[in-house]
Amino acid sequence: MFAKSDNKIFALLLLFMIASWPSAACSLALHDWKLVFYLKIPVSAPFFPLAELNTVSERMQNSPVSSIVWAASTSWYGRLALSFLPLTGDPAALLPMINVPAGGSMLGLARGHLTPGSAGILLGSDQCSIKIAFFSDRNSAYNCHQLVLLQNSRIRAVQPDPACPWVHESIGQSWLSLIFYQMPIPGRTLSLSMYPVRRSRLSIYEDHQLVENLLSHKLLLRRPDLVVDPYAFDFPELPE
Amino acid sequence: MITCKKFLRLLSFFVVFCPASLFALEFKTVDFERLLRAHPLMKHFDPDSGRFKGTISEIIPVEVMQQRVASLTAQIAARETAKSELARQALNSTIVDEAAIWNSIREHDTAIASLKKQLAAEQELLDQKGVPALTTLFSQTTTLVRDVVRGAAASGSLLINKLPRFRSGLPRPGENDLRRFFFYLDAPRLEKYLQNSGTIGLMFSQTDRPVLFERNGED
Secondary structure (H helix, E strand, O other), X not given: XXXXXXXXXXXXXXXXXXXXXXXXXXXXXXXXEEEEEEEEEEEOOOOOOHHHHHHHHHXXXXXXXXXXXXXXXXXXXXXXXXXXXXXXXXXXXXXXXXXXXXXOOHHHHHHHHOOOOOOEEEEEEEEEEEEEEEEEEHHHOOOEEEEEEEEEEEEEEEEOOOOOOEEEEEEEEEEEEEEEEOOOOOOOEEEEEEEEEOOEEEEEEEOHHHHHHHHHOOOOOEOOOOOOOOOOOOOOOOOO | OHHHHHHHHHHHHXXXXXXXXXXXXXXXXXXXXXXXXXXXXXXXXXXXXXXXXXXXXXXXXXXXXXXXHHHHHHHHHXXXXXXXXXXXXXXXXXXXXXXXXXXXXXXXXHHHHHHHHHHHHHHHHHXXXXXXXXXXXXXXXXXXXXXXXXXXXXXXXXXXEEOOOOOOOOOOOOOOHHHHHHHOOOHHHHHHHHHOHHHHHHHHHOOOOEEEEOOOOOO
């Protein structure tokens, strides 16, 4: 179909495009995670309310939201996490937030704290738990590890918009993941990511050079063509 | 002398019969075309599209995809309206069974989440003009190869076989398939393919002829 010179030009073009295609660091390596340590701890308040903000973010796609009234137990770590969340660029994290004590009726709180038509949203979060999981990668002879902090909580939201009032309930899931080689120190950290931020995973840090070095020395297994990661969240499902 | 004759007879016996029996163990003829045609998945094979009908790799007409997307969107909207009505009742009255209200809301939200997931998948397929990605086809062909080739090759014998030749063009790639191909940074594999492209081309033009299948060969 093509002349020989055309084939060569096409091959060179392909190689150039492949070499210049941007890619995420950890998508290059194929991990086979083995759960080494697991602990589930019930907590009174969410550590990192990413799923809660994601709920507001989704609502903002269909209807304007002016402020958040957050009905949850207050904790120093929750407040600390909240102060960092605007850095993610999520518009929901930039909204003014008022904290009200948790407990009681969410619908009652909505009637008490929100004026109809104010576009404010009442957000409740309870039944929280934190799962701490430590994985080791079989494909790297157990030298590559992943530390996961996964948080589950029941999220309830009410927006008393007179034209179209909105209520929502879901089981929220947020996680932080740290992947490192041998030691969780700078220079050995492959990636740090969080989920969900605007409905997807946000990679905070990725060391592409380190991953490429480990792959070239065959210390990590290169992901073959057309291998689809079976894990929806980059790591195997955690036990209940 | 008698002992020597017996020894020579025994030696002759081994020379004549043993290699033959060994060769019988070493070589085997397998008609992969027959095995492949007998596979249940091949009943769905469509030579025109190079895909399997009624399976995940089947090409769906754009009109059908548009209908599916419209139907899912309508179902989500209906659920949202029902939920909104529940919220209106709950917020306008202080005498409500709040637990029952939240149970209904939970049911609606679970259904909406499931419908949205379906809608995202259908929308993605519609964006690809109803052509599923080649990865769906590869997963099916991998199963075929595993069922047909691995079973025949399990004996460890050298197989003299006839590769099938179907009257089929290349499967139509999906919209994002080329992009996916470029995503993988495996230049050595591409270089290897280009180096062997002449041999591969020859092989594909003569796949109805017997080919020696290497023992313990994985590729």
